[in-house]
Amino acid sequence: MIRIPKFIYQKMVAHAKKEWPLECCGILSGRDGTVEKAYELPNEEGSSVRYSMSPREQLRVFEEMEKESIDMIAIYHSHPHTLPFPSETDVKLAFYPEVASIIISLKEEQNPVVKAFRIGKEAICLEEIEVIP
């Protein structure tokens, strides 16, 4: 279970809409499964079907998290045209099995769908998201 404050949830969806028709990506950090902070990262691929987070920006975020001793809870990205389910590439590039993958689908423009997954070597599991005030 991942708990996400409403304003961060909305910020994430807004980020996806802002980058549409390209994929957006970012990192959520916090403590004990509760998100406290969202970092928007540039998608170096500039693509509508894949993403890669800028290594330099990623390092900056890692350093900031370490300084504040908060953990990486999830990596999020958007699917501008497809369902919120990990693509083959997403599975291949899931380097952090302990970190959830959140996908924001903008397939239906008026109805963004956000889902979280744990992508392991053997299986992909759906993880529940609770939006908290």
Ligand SMILES: [Zn+2]
């Ligand atoms: Zn994807």
